[in-house]
Amino acid sequence: MTGIAVRIDxxxxxxxxxxxDERAVQKTVQDALRRLAERLARSPLARSGVKELALEKLSLEAISADELLSERGAERLADELYSAILRRSL
Structure with a gap:
């Protein structure tokens, strides 16, 4: 099986x-996770052949509610998650 699988508890x-709006927050987070998976598939991690990466806990700096729920909220959240994962794994 190739590709990247993301499991978040x-x-x-x-x-x-x-x-x-709870639905808007949920949609933003889902969109951000989809974008994150796409980025990880093209990342140095995927190219280096990493089979599994387990991070027990990943915390981000605060993103304001206004920014999270803005038109660019999912992109911003995906950016922050991607950067945090690369910092912890490389």
Whole structure:
């Protein structure tokens, strides 16, 4: 089997305002994870033949709720996740 499989046990989004649309947050996170998988498939990790990478915990710097729920929110979240994974694995 080739390609990249991503398994995430849990995601916590903290400090969103009460009026934040839960479906919009879920859609943004799903879109970000799809973008992340696409980037990882083209990353140095994939080219180096890494078979499995397990990170027990991955935390990001705060992304404001306004930014997360903006038009570019999924892209920004994917960028942050990708950078954090590469920093921890290379």
């Amino acid at each position: 849990s995601i916590s989004v903290l400090s969103l305002p009460e009026e934040a």
